[in-house]
Amino acid sequence: MSLPLFVAAVLATVLATAFLYIQYAYSFWKRLGVPFQKPSFPFGNFAASFLSKKSLGEDLRVIYESTTEPVIGMYTIFKPTLLIRDPKLIQHILVKDFQHFINRGFHTNTDVDPLGDNILMQDGDKWRNARTKMSPTFTSGKLKSMFETVVKCGKTLENYLDRLAVSQKEIEVRDVFARFATNAIASIAFGIEIDCLENPDHDFRKYGKKFFDPTLKNILRFNIGILSPTISKLFGLRFADKDIGEFMTETVRKNLKYREESGVVRKDLFQLLMQLRNTGNVQEDGDWSTKTNRDKQMSVEEMTAHAYLIFIGGFESSSTTMSFCAYELARNPEVQQKAYEDIVDTLAKHDGQLTYESLNDMKYLEQCIEETLRVHPPFEAGGRQCTKDYTLPDTNIVIKKGMTVMYSVIGLHYDPKYYTDPTKFIPERHDKAEIAGKNFVEMPKLAFGDGPRNCLGLRLGKMQVKIAIVMLLQTLKFELADQHVGKELKMNPRSSVRAAVSGINLKLKKR
Ligand code: HEM
Structure with a gap:
């Protein structure tokens, strides 16, 4: 056989084998008799998110809305993945049968990327x-101790926006809220008082922002990390850039040294991480001591990884919620007025004092936050990795160990089966009387996930959001900037957390 003929034969064999492999890989769900979305080479069902044309959440929402089946098979590249649509099955996975789905299954290489060990x-x-x-x-006890810290940061925010309300016509609030939340979480998590409102270039803001900026690198890191841990591993994708890791480790080291040498005790998360490091446990409410005779139970690197996660978990999702809440209040003036009256009336009942108790007494405000999280959940999708073979209840579908299952938070939150007029912002749908007797299956809420692996900072997150809204609404009114009037927000397909392409621009009027 001549050389060109030989090369052509080898090429043809390779192509035919690749073709057969792809055909076989993409027939997984068909062979199991499970309904599936037709994949396309090479990204399976996630071409739009791999190419940054849609956020992963939007990609999943389209699949969610394409069918009424309880589950639907998908492919991330060639890997079979299952979208669970039925809330009853989601509840099984997240709560009742959690022991089969403990993992998220993200890739981390902790040797080179210690911040990933969180x-x-x-x-x-x-x-x-x-x-x-x-x-x-x-x-609750620990949150109460952190309450005053957040209120103090809230006062700085109030003063800052009060001034801007006089001097500026329109304000992009997402960035302002992110700077406020960075101040709050830097104080709560690290015990460090900073002012990113006046100093937006502060290192804490710089390194926090860098993690979430919708750059191509970040979107690849996020989407590939979730969709294909194997590729993430292959390319050695990190949880956080090296410079972020170095800054955070140095901050923790310095802070630790200062507290250990000075004996200063602050009622914050850093103190509790020190307890964990020194004693192996967080002590009872009211006990902030860190003294022990035991060897250290946690390295500085581990402490940094957890502190960093609390930091990024603490500012981005909370500030996203604050800005969407302010946007919805501006778009719905009658809701804003009702929320304002709820705040004023509740404070009057509590001698005009904003306390942990009075905040929790603001029932309509709570409904506004719940509705914000329904309409604009910061994380639009969620999932778990199967850790033990599992037969889905009432089906003969076996989910094998290692498979990823996902759910579409925005798919469910915008499904008219569960929420009538789903695009409308109606806080009253979360009224206690309205939801009496309704369970998760009739009204799925997934902004914080669910089950033993749900959001750890749920109550702190809500507390931060409420404090910011209460402090601002007392003196200011939110109005939509002209660019948003009569238009729907367009979401940024590159952002890992739900975000409007235009930012959120509001006019703030003094009351
Ligand atoms: C409105 C604010 C927030 C929202 C919407 C939010 C949302 C979420 C979601 C959806 C998850 C995944 C849950 C799951 O897989 O079931 C999560 C996990 C987590 N969140 Fe939040 N979060 C918020 C605020 C916070 C804050 C303030 C902190 C910490 C101070 C925090 C710390 C965490 C941690 C540590 C996890 C991982 C839990 C685990 O894997 O065991 N979050 N969050």
Whole structure:
């Protein structure tokens, strides 16, 4: 056989084998008899998110809305993945049968990327151990201790926006809220008082922003990290850039040295992480001591990884919620007025004092936050990795160990089956009387996830959002900037957290 003929034969064999492999890989769900979305080479069902044309959340929402089946098979590149649509099955996976779905299954290479060794990314026993130890960090007692810190940061925000309201016609509030939330979480998590409102270039803001900026690198890191941990591993994608890791480790080291040498005790998360490092446990409410005779139970790197996750978890999702809440209040003036009256009336009942108790007494405000999280959940999709073979209830579908299952938060939150007029912002749908007797299956809410691996900072997140809204609404009125009037917000397909392409621009009027 001549050389060109030989090369052509080899090429033809390789192409035919590749073709057969792809055909076989893409027939997984058909062979199992499970309804599926037709994939296309090479990205399976996620071409739009791999190419940054849609956010991963939007990609999943389209698949969610394409069918009424309880589950639907998909492919991330060649890997079979299952979208769970039925809330009853989602509840099984997240709550009732959680022992089969403990992992998120994200890739981390902790040798080169120590910040990746955090509770969000950890799996199996390592995660279980960290979660058990960190849960007491967010009790009511501990939150109460952090309340004043957030209010103090809220006062700085109030003064800052008060001034801008006089001097500027329109303000992009997402960035302002992110700077406020960075101040709050830097104080709560690290015990460090900063002012990113006046100094937007502060390192804390710079490195926090860098993690979430919708750059191509970040979107690839995020989408590939979730959709294909194998590729993430292949390309050595990191959880956070090296310079972020170095800055955070240095900050933790310095802070630790200062507190250990000075004996200063602050009622914040850093103190609780020090307890964890020194004693292996977070102590009872009211006990902030860190003294022990034991060897250190946690390295500085581990402490940094957890502190960093609390930091990024604490500012981005909370500030996203604050800005969408302000936007919806501006778009719905009658809702804003009702929220304002709820705040004023509740404060009057509590001697005019904004306290942990009076904040929790603001029932309509709570409904506004719930509705904001329904319409604009910061994380539009969620999922788990199967850790033990599992037969989906009432079906003969077996989910094999290692497979990823996903759910579409915005698919469910915008499904008219569960929420009538889903695009409308109606806080009253979360009224206690309205939801009496309704369970998760009739009214799925997934902004914080669910089950033993739900959001650890749920109550702190809500507290931060409420404090910001209460402090601002008392003196200011939110109005839409001209560019948003009569238009729907267009979401940024490159952002890992729900965000409007235009930002959120509001006019702030003094009351
Ligand atoms: C409005 C604000 C927030 C929202 C909407 C939010 C949302 C979420 C969601 C959807 C998850 C995944 C849950 C799941 O997979 O079931 C999560 C996990 C997590 N969040 Fe939040 N979060 C918020 C604020 C916070 C704050 C303030 C903190 C910390 C101070 C925090 C810390 C965490 C941690 C540590 C995890 C990982 C939990 C684990 O894997 O065990 N979050 N969050």
